[in-house]
Amino acid sequence: MQKLRVESFSISIDGFGAGPNQGLDNPLGVGGEGLHQWFLPTQTFQQLHLKHNMTGKSDGTTGINNDFASRGFKNIGAWIMGRNMFGPIRGPWSDNNWKGWWGDNPPYHVPVYVLTNHARDPIEMDGGTTFHFVNEGIYAALERAFDSAEGKDVRVGGGANVIRQYLNAKLIDEMHLAVSPILLGSGESLFSNTDLLSLGYKCTEYVLTENATHLIICK
Amino acid sequence: MQKLRVESFSISIDGFGAGPNQGLDNPLGVGGEGLHQWFLPTQTFQQLHLKHNMTGKSDGTTGINNDFASRGFKNIGAWIMGRNMFGPIRGPWSDNNWKGWWGDNPPYHVPVYVLTNHARDPIEMDGGTTFHFVNEGIYAALERAFDSAEGKDVRVGGGANVIRQYLNAKLIDEMHLAVSPILLGSGESLFSNTDLLSLGYKCTEYVLTENATHLIICK
Numbered sequence: 001m002q003k004l005r006v007e008s009f010s011i012s013i014d015g016f017g018a019g020p021n022q023g024l025d026n027p028l029g030v031g032g033e034g035l036h037q038w039f040l041p042t043q044t045f046q047q048l049h050l051k052h053n054m055t056g057k058s059d060g061t062t063g064i065n066n067d068f069a070s071r072g073f074k075n076i077g078a079w080i081m082g083r084n085m086f087g088p089i090r091g092p093w094s095d096n097n098w099k100g101w102w103g104d105n106p107p108y109h110v111p112v113y114v115l116t117n118h119a120r121d122p123i124e125m126d127g128g129t130t131f132h133f134v135n136e137g138i139y140a141a142l143e144r145a146f147d148s149a150e151g152k153d154v155r156v157g158g159g160a161n162v163i164r165q166y167l168n169a170k171l172i173d174e175m176h177l178a179v180s181p182i183l184l185g186s187g188e189s190l191f192s193n194t195d196l197l198s199l200g201y202k203c204t205e206y207v208l209t210e211n212a213t214h215l216i217i218c219k
Numbered sequence: 220m221q222k223l224r225v226e227s228f229s230i231s232i233d234g235f236g237a238g239p240n241q242g243l244d245n246p247l248g249v250g251g252e253g254l255h256q257w258f259l260p261t262q263t264f265q266q267l268h269l270k271h272n273m274t275g276k277s278d279g280t281t282g283i284n285n286d287f288a289s290r291g292f293k294n295i296g297a298w299i300m301g302r303n304m305f306g307p308i309r310g311p312w313s314d315n316n317w318k319g320w321w322g323d324n325p326p327y328h329v330p331v332y333v334l335t336n337h338a339r340d341p342i343e344m345d346g347g348t349t350f351h352f353v354n355e356g357i358y359a360a361l362e363r364a365f366d367s368a369e370g371k372d373v374r375v376g377g378g379a380n381v382i383r384q385y386l387n388a389k390l391i392d393e394m395h396l397a398v399s400p401i402l403l404g405s406g407e408s409l410f411s412n413t414d415l416l417s418l419g420y421k422c423t424e425y426v427l428t429e430n431a432t433h434l435i436i437c438k
Contacts, residue, residue: 181422
């Protein structure tokens with residue numbers, strides 16, 4: 001049975017998945033990079049960067065944080081993300097040169113379905129990633145993602161707004177959150193306008209590290 | 220310098236300080252008792268109950284959870300709480316026999332200022348607790364609490380709405396939150412309609428136990 005999974009989604013103590021004023025200079029919003037201090041040093045992240053973008057980094061850490069980072073890439077056949085996660089452009093696609101934050105060889109290597117209100121042709125990238133732009137809503141995106149995932153699971157990358165839409169439709173099977181010990185004050189709130197308990201979700205796992213509280217939330 | 224402190228305030232993963240439908244049968248709202256699983260077994264809580272209400276309980280646990288529970292009662296000269304924390308009655312005081320949830324000898328032993336829109340005479344309880352009802356707003360309550368605290372600090376008990384009012388007025392000096400690994404889905408949200416970062420707060424301490432993440436938030 002294919003699952004729809006959220007993995008390694010970092011939020012602040014006050015529940016924000018990104019800081020305010022997201023844009024080209026602040027892909028994660030102001031202060032948002034503080035959300036990922038548990039993730040950046042891990043072997044999983046370091047190897048993604050070594051392979052695709054950067055040079056000369058260390059091997060990265062192993063242990064609980066890396067275990068959580070790593071599981072997020074296992075058995076994933078397609079991704080879904082909101083267009084704010086794909087880039088800083090809002091409204092119609094004024095700049096077709098924008099192909100995501102991740103360079104020529106993005107760390108997905110599978111089809112990625114980008115939710116948008118504005119149609120755009122698919123973009124085929126190096127390494128197996130193709131960005132498809134879906135303007136028929138979350139159900140259509142999910143159907144296409146499951147179809148193309150070849151029996152594997154689908155990962156919702158974010159942001160908070162997209163995750164909340166899938167939660168409110170009771171479509172998320174499993175969600176891994178990492179709560180980082182920072183305040184963001186404003187931005188994209190994961191828990192506003194949703195009632196996870198009424199939707200049938202509960203916390204089934206709770207693991208602590210020195211820089212994040214990991215939670216697994218399931219139906 | 221006297222401080223205004225929040226201590227041992229428990230919230231759910233989704234940021235609620237109490238569950239929905241608070242009332243006589245659910246003082247903490249539906250599911251709200253799950254917030255306090257880190258606190259109930261502690262020596263601090265057990266001794267409060269032994270002394271004031273109950274009989275025959277064990278000595279309680281020591282360790283990190285108890286250290287946090289215990290510090291919340293140190294150097295406190297007065298309390299402030301909302302009327303929903305004082306009791307289930309809403310609107311005018313239709314029943315003057317209601318004297319709080321805590322029996323004849325409440326665990327405060329100092330003046331307690333209850334914020335309300337409806338005037339009521341003070342109630343003197345056994346053991347040094349007097350409930351004063353303040354209908355002139357949060358600043359008046361704080362001034363009276365500091366005046367009567369004899370140089371000690373003042374603790375804001377809750378609920379979330381009262382804490383948020385004092386946070387938004389930048390009057391809280393130090394806030395200890397315990398995030399419990401449960402979802403409440405709805406109820407009293409601590410972080411809605413406030414922007415702790417813009418208000419100048421940050422997380423200065425982060426301590427983990429098997430049933431709560433303890434956070435200290437300061438200006």
